[in-house]
Amino acid sequence: MTHGPYAGLHVLVLQPEPDEHEKFPFLDLPAEIRNMIYSLVLERPGYHIRLSGKHSGTIQTFWYNPKGRYIPRDQIYSTSLMRVNKQISVESTPYLFSRHTFEFTDSTMMQRFLEYLGPERTKSLVSVVVNQQYAISIRQAYDLLSVATSLTKLEITTSYWYPYGAHILLEWPSVLLPVFHSLCSAGRSRDEVFDMITIKGAVRGSCPEHGTFRIDLDKDCKNEIKAYENFRKKLRDDIDQEIDKAEAKKEAIKRGSPVKTRAGRKTKAVDYSGMED
Template structure:
């Protein structure tokens, strides 16, 4: 009887409907409602009639987003490529023999300026000229010069002619006949010497110690005193000690109508350029006469006037040379003048010994008096 009552109390469980399996596969409702955003439309109806040349106008939004992502990926890839390569891929430059490294330095450093065949001066020198770049005063390497350009330096006309012949770094060719519209047969320029590339000196200290003496041991020829000021202003004390030979081609008034000779020599003295074996002022520092209108035409020898001019412009450098080497007259031995200053067309070596003696005695006297 107890079993009969238990059977009566069991309630049958309803069968699972087939639709419940489909309902269970649906995603559950979110806990919070989604934010309602305004629809973004990239094709404005107001500008449908406006013609546009943009290539992105007809690219679908999905493709456009892919293009931007691809460009960003390329940018990231290039940024990763700037990292230094691993050690096993770095070229062992310093492991090369010294002779081979010196050959590489010669190929990287500038070649001597190409000069005319009839030029009587030093043909193994590097010529530098004054240049203003982005309102900054600097120097520029001169790859080649002709006879006319060299002659114009004596009067300070080289910089003016260089500015007139170039526009934004491009050489301007002027036709002789404006009515002639025929094609000009312009010859291709010959391969000139290597451009100034001293960037290799900043790679490491060892490369600087090996290559810097090779570059600065050459004679540096400056077209005018402005170039000397711009070059010396950026010299480091270590580089200043490496300079061996300097030549100046123009002492005349500069573009600002002011003489920069004193400033150039003062800059060399301030930077410590005292290891020179030759400082050649290969130009006229002025016009000298034996008489003076201010002193009732009192006669004064031309060599004495030249010595006073040299002392007036170069006394700072002469004094620093004497104090560095322990010889008051060391600068007089290193400094050389052009023979044109002594009313002669010859070089300094061919100036009469009598004029040289008068010049040196007067300059020595001025140095002795100035030292006290």
């Protein structure tokens, strides 16, 4: 031993040969020791996990280090420990889902993965990147993501396609509203939620000096920066307006005030939550 109270002493480690049918009592270990094992097996700080495979029906994972270099499977520890039983799955989930960035090829892949994951494990997601948006899945995908109340980063690329490639503009306020509602209800401020969202490729146009606007914001192009700032300001105003409408409607229901239905008719809003059968 070179450190600690036993420095200078030698250690003899005996590893008895286990019986053929003997099982290691992993769950009998103290929680602190189990957490250390989860961390050693599952954590790769700064790593991205890219998910694809929506067409094959099998979710495929690819690991990338902080520099963006692909890591071969034989150099990544297996996550099979998480599938041993329900208790281990629950205990180990945060060490995988809250320590890495999950990158989805598109909104359909995110929808399918979050449906597979379920709301309890989705809550542990902290950093999410979505590279492409599809009309057939985008609203459901971000609605499923809204339960991720630990989220601190959401990076989106705005190429938005209907089937067969018809390009249209995206109504981001309505798409992101469930995420805003959920995170604000969990105690986040609107500023905090808005600041964690990056939308790449949000502005389209060109600059006489720098050419066509790119997906990645050109920090040297004042025209692109101004266009992006204007986009962000309008997006924030639209989201604030939608949240204010929803909160006003909720307050009206609490007071029992008349509110408009979807058909435009006024009706008496009644709160039945306190009534008994």
